[in-house]
Amino acid sequence: MSLPRSATLRSALIRHPGLVPGSAKRQATAYEIVRQALRPGRPRHKAGVTVVVLALLASFATPAMAQQAPLADTQLSDPAQEAQAKALMETIRCVECQGQAISDSNADIAANMRSLIRERIKAGESPEQVRAWLIQRYGDYISYDPPLGGATWPLWAAPFVLLVIGIAIARSSFRRKR
Numbered sequence: 001m002s003l004p005r006s007a008t009l010r011s012a013l014i015r016h017p018g019l020v021p022g023s024a025k026r027q028a029t030a031y032e033i034v035r036q037a038l039r040p041g042r043p044r045h046k047a048g049v050t051v052v053v054l055a056l057l058a059s060f061a062t063p064a065m066a067q068q069a070p071l072a073d074t075q076l077s078d079p080a081q082e083a084q085a086k087a088l089m090e091t092i093r094c095v096e097c098q099g100q101a102i103s104d105s106n107a108d109i110a111a112n113m114r115s116l117i118r119e120r121i122k123a124g125e126s127p128e129q130v131r132a133w134l135i136q137r138y139g140d141y142i143s144y145d146p147p148l149g150g151a152t153w154p155l156w157a158a159p160f161v162l163l164v165i166g167i168a169i170a171r172s173s174f175r176r177k178r
Helices: 008-015 024-037 046-065 079-090 108-122 127-138 153-177
Strands: none
Touching: 079 108, 079 127, 108 127
């Protein structure tokens, strides 16, 4: 609905109470606000324009300020080292995604981890040394193949325990049927 100008504005606000709920005083205040906004030659929505301009500037500046990992998506020049790096990346879990390997993740931290792996392998470290460094830095959780230890023994024992429970349930159900 376009708002009418001049004297019909007050009558439009009074005739359509849905426009301004409440008392006549609030309706008069709304009338004054609308009348000032419609006055010719006056800049409209100055604060709104400022907010839009700042939002556009921030949206353009954000990608420029982001730091990209140098070797995140760049393959190493030595094919053997790149194969070692890719094999290691398949076995390291992304700490942000938690369900993806860092080789499949698009998260920034996964890109940083891929870059670190490539840098360390390029420097001559073995994949086992890089894995040990990552586990030391991020904990056993990042490895899809955690080492057997005091904190990880339930992970290793759970499949066998569940298998024994499943066999016991199946055996008892077959005995009942006989």
